[in-house]
Amino acid sequence: MELKLMRRTQPRHSLAVTRDSLATKAHPQEQKPTLTEKDLKFDFDYSQIRDPRRTPGRVKRLRYEERELSEEWLSKFHIPNHKSPHTDPLHTFYDLHKCHKKGPNGSPTNDSAGFQLDYKKVADWMKPRQYSKKTMMNSMDRSLKRGVEEKQLAYETFFVDGKGPEADSLSVMDLIKAQMSKDLNVPYHQIDAKEIKNWGEKGFEKVKADEWWSKPNEVERARFSTMHRGAALRKKLMATQTETLLVESTPAMPLAATAEATIHTPSSAPSDRVSMASRLEKIAVTFQLSGVNFACSATNGLIIVGLPKMTADLHIPAALAFWPSSVQGLATASTLLLAGALADVVGARSVELVGCILSGVFMLACGFVQRGEELIALRALQGVALALHLSSSVALVTKTLARGRGRNFAFACLGLSQPLGFSFGLVLGGVLVETIGWRSGWYLYGGIVLFLSAVGFWSLPKAEPLGTLSEVLASVAIKVDWLGTLLASAFMALLCYFLAVISTDVYRIREAGSIVLLCLSLLALPLFVAWMHFQVKKGKPALIPNSFWRNHAFTSICVTIALSNSVINSLELFSSLFFQEIQHLSALNAAIRILPSVIVGIALNFTTGLVVHRIPAIWLIVTTSVLTAVSPLLMAVTDPSWTYWTTAFLAQVLMPVSADVLFTVGLIVVTETFPENKQAIAGSVFNAASQFGNAMGLAIMQVVSALVTKQNSGMKGNEALLEGYKASFWTMFAFMIVCASIGGVGLRHAGRVGLKRE
Template sequence: MANLVAVKWLGESEETSANRREQASLSEGEITPLDPDSECRAKHGWANINKGRSLVDRLVEEDSLKPYAVDESIIMATCTQTQVALAPSVTLNTRDTAQRQLSETSSASESSDSFDEARQMSPFRKVAVIIQLSGVNFASSAVNGLVVVSLPTITADIKLDPSLAFWPTSVSNLANASTILLAGSLADSIGPRTVNLAGSIVTGAFILASGASKTGPQLVVMRALQGVGYAMHLASSVAIVTSTLPRGRPRNFAFSCLGLSQPLGFSFGLVIGGVLQDLLGWRAGWYIYGSLTLVLSAVATWALPKSLYGRTFWGTLRNCKERVDWVGALLASAFMALLSYLFAICGTVALSFGVTTAMELFSSLFFQEVQHLSALQTGLRIIPSLVVGVILNFTTGLFVDRVPALWLVTGSSVICSISPLLMAAIKVQSPYWTNAFIAQLLSPVSTDVLFTVGLIIISDNFPDDTQALAGAVFNTASQFGQALVLGIMQIVSTVVTKDNSGKSMPMAVMEGLRASFWTMFGLMMVCTLWGAVGLRKTGKVGLKRD
């Protein structure tokens, strides 16, 4: 039973409001419950908030009706639906304040409409939504795999300065993390569908542009713009999933698919990149994955649920002005970018994601620069970590609601920390099946568990109408973590390599890599402690709610 609440017209004093209600016989003892089956009782001036909201919005737009404010302190009666009183005609001068109150009053109704739309979607279309969202993740991660396996070749081909050698890898994460909070706020204001479509198209276009780059600066700029587009996609993906699927195992599995697409795409990028680099050159893979992203953007125009905000163009602009903290978002983005610059153009947070990405890149450098293996051979040696990642993303969504988050996070972090420890102790001529193989198996454990657990925790703690911002918060941490750790590893590796310049080049490079692996091990220890302290009171997550 919902509460029937009286209204107090804006600009009206408490005394005048009380007199008006008394004159209208609206005192607590005289109120007559309304028929719950009727949409509107004109003689009483009542309108159903769920079905009358769009009419009210239109009248407000046309200046035919000034909005109202709800006096929540007056509970008059109960009925089966929440209803709000509207005056036949009211003249007010506080339009902006009223519009904000009207927006806040209708936000819960918009969320309800979203779930009604989700229930009406066919199972096939829901599957198509998950495929589209995961597909863009897949293509973007595949490009990251191309960068890792082809970095030595790319550096030589476009004559990239050695001091910028890691920029093609890290600048995308930096641009992503610097803009994703703003993208999340926009998605919550204008609708996640619009933001996701724009992000997918921008991502695909600049993947193609990166493949056509002729110089190092061109590649770095194209990768940065690709990161901006991918930020729009990531921020809106969480909101689309939460509005399409109910809480519980279906949503958990959808989040797992989003996580699964990343290591799966990275593995394809490594393998396909290694093959194409030997046959057609390093650019071919970029053209393939850029085209795939644009095709998925076309699929999104049909599959993604349409915006249910019901606003006109000017109403949407006003909503963006009122709901988006532009100054705060821009300051946060600038702060993150400046903080990253102090650490060799990198970001902060999410140690687990950063260490996993660094392990992939530095393992590739070890195989190619120290053991002198080809790009294809290197890709095949990194594949075991991605196979484990795929398995974990499938299974984590199935048991995440049965094991406390504390044990999942700390246990996976401890297991993952063994990976850089093994690589730090490896010998140059050691067989692959000893340290390196085991290190690759353990490397993704923490990240792939954290992806599902983290998304569930964050989405559950944000209101339904700010789910895009929830996704932005999570992905900001992961993207900046990757950028920050890569920057730290570059500094460590470069300094130690220069200190050992008297040795042969492979041995000097090995000393730099070894120091980086030890640093990764230390960061994973910090990550384990961080998780143990921060999640000590957290129980099971991802439970179904009625």
């Protein structure tokens, strides 16, 4: 079906007699299809638009109005008579009257441009008003003044030298707002001075006016005209409230031939768009990334269960006894942000493959060590390689899978693979240690990771060519916020090391070395904040702009992730200690009693990825945090003489609820906060919050347990130790209540997350 779009310069009265003329020209015997609202739907030809990313906030296809249609096209339909023009889809104000008729509690109504209308604004527009000449002139003056100020701010924020091209400023502003809208994932009509400042603070790269500017073609001009039409009556949406685009089953109606239209290179970076991967490639990417997570976590389980044997075989000194298990996490936390910054510049695929290959090599090397110091050094290097993988894996998921259920499920698989791998490593590690030896575990997991590296060479989405070595080095030098990364990494490394030190002996906090570590870490934090302010002010790359922390959803997710991870890791450890040290069960029986938490965690990760986009984030986080809070509460009131089924079983079932749901929801919120070309940094921030939570939780809980145990040292048997464990359980309960409270306050405006975007 052919549809021609009339030029905007055509007089509006040219269609004034359309219906009468159609009635006289049509033959009575001619059978015509009845014109419906569905026939009026269309899409713009995105190949003719410089930035083909979809329009944020649009939830329906566009619809033509009568003034845009030719008499020839209308003559092909039978046009029914309507009692009122307000019920006619061709009428200009059809959507407004439809919205007004539904009332304030009616279902959402969209305008002809596909954006949701705001009932209050429509109702106010419907009210009769009296305008004086003075009122109208004052309104025009304010509008002009606001436009001038907005233009000046946009030019200073968007262009390198603050000067725009020698062209029509209205067209320039249209293109600037269109790019900012898609970069920020904010509807076009909401791009005002506040959002322009937000764009600048988020660290998007400024452009050179002469290189960037090209005159909008006819399709782009028609699109901008549609975007402006009725914009004042649209509902203001948050970025996470953009609903799923409802695509009609009928093919899109083509626009008229565009005169001399030029296909421009999109202004966004290649990483801004989801790659056109096949279903098999999407599955392979998720499998590869989750598989590496699984194998790396399995080595942690192997270390935990095989550490006594490794210590004896490698003659590890008592002072270094716990370093093989803790040094990897410390190295990962210290290098995550640097790895993310590099991945965003040189490409997530390259960083992921390097990380996978190095992880596999270091795992194999661990099987050949002869001294404890060698094992500790290789575990530290493995932690650095893991940081490369963790930061780039998030960026690769966002590049391969579009927003929606598929991406949510992939995030859930990333979350599932870690606890599942750890549990698998514990079980298989115990078997290997008692049979063919702990070295075989390193050979097994190293081989798996190297195999998955080969899978990655085929499946991972390829990026644009990086250029020559000198160009790559120049990009790394210019585009990476080196000082910001150094300050953030120093803060994480020093604080995590300090927490690790006092977790082994709380009284080491009095030592000069511990005090220096704490002071240096606390000094790095304000320096980092000040440096971020300086970088944003100068328009230079900023690792995590300070403006991000004003996003309540982002800030609350980072805090709740840290709190939730601190509780679940500590709860696993202290539950195992309770079963072994207080109830005097074997390690195998203790592991069996913790098994329900693993099963529930697997089920939760799968289901969360499928339903997260259907339930508001606030209810997911608050509900799961409260449920998990019940777990340490039950362990705190458990009497050692009670059977497992009295309270401990339910405590194990509820233990993983918050952390597993938060992993998926948190990844979605964090990745939607950062721009598409900064997804590796997003993954780094998320994983850094998790790693910090692990270190903080274990340190605080062990300190609490040690202090309370010492205070009750006069008790008989294991009663003092039991009191220490109970104090830790009560502390975990308090942490989860704080977690639920922060989630409830910070996510109250977040709406549903993980929705498919247009």
